[in-house]
Amino acid sequence: MSEIKSWDDVTIGIYQELSQIQTESEVTKEIEQISILTDSDPEEIRAMSLPEFGKWRRAITFVNESPSKEVKIKFEIDGKKYGIIPQMDFISTGEWADAHTWSDKPIENIHFYAAMLFRPITKEEGDHYEIEPHKSQGFLERASLFRDRLSINVIHGSVLFFSTFAIKPIQIIQDYLIAEQQTQSLTKKKQTRTLTKKPKQKPSKKTGGSTT
Numbered sequence: 001m002s003e004i005k006s007w008d009d010v011t012i013g014i015y016q017e018l019s020q021i022q023t024e025s026e027v028t029k030e031i032e033q034i035s036i037l038t039d040s041d042p043e044e045i046r047a048m049s050l051p052e053f054g055k056w057r058r059a060i061t062f063v064n065e066s067p068s069k070e071v072k073i074k075f076e077i078d079g080k081k082y083g084i085i086p087q088m089d090f091i092s093t094g095e096w097a098d099a100h101t102w103s104d105k106p107i108e109n110i111h112f113y114a115a116m117l118f119r120p121i122t123k124e125e126g127d128h129y130e131i132e133p134h135k136s137q138g139f140l141e142r143a144s145l146f147r148d149r150l151s152i153n154v155i156h157g158s159v160l161f162f163s164t165f166a167i168k169p170i171q172i173i174q175d176y177l178i179a180e181q182q183t184q185s186l187t188k189k190k191q192t193r194t195l196t197k198k199p200k201q202k203p204s205k206k207t208g209g210s211t212t
Helices: 012-019 026-038 042-046 049-058 092-103 110-117 139-149 152-196
Strands: 074-077 080-084 118-126 130-131
Touching: 012 026, 012 110, 012 139, 012 152, 026 042, 026 049, 080 130, 092 110, 110 118, 110 139, 110 152
Parallel strands: none
Antiparallel strands: 074 080, 080 118, 118 130
């Protein structure tokens, strides 16, 4: 059984598995967590002695806290360097559109966020660097690599920052525009009803003729 000490030892894929545990029983949840973190059969965990199970429970208490919120700029896998998008305010429409399609299931799609945010560094001079443009070629392969090999602690803060910076404000703007459109529509209807309403006619006073 592999030993897990912190979120540093947890890949994106394992983090996604942990997030999918659904049970109301706290003990069953812990059994599932230990099973996933140690890549073991749940029945093997159930067969443990209570002292051994208690040891593993203490070893995985870090799962009760969130992964690191630190925003990483660069990392390396198998000698290849990857860098985050240098300027978040220059995210393209295509990049945002892709990110928006993943927003309904952010944890299930976190490796896609990571693959979009972090790309191979093509040029580097000190703290300055350039990365590959966002493109479909090689994207799925990079997302799979990150899911299977990259610690959740490396990208969690960056994805969290991006979702706050780029996705939520855009959603707020969209909600505002929809609300404005609905308000204008209601106003237009009220104006139409007012214009088509016939004004009330005051009864005219009849004056009697005089006789001489």
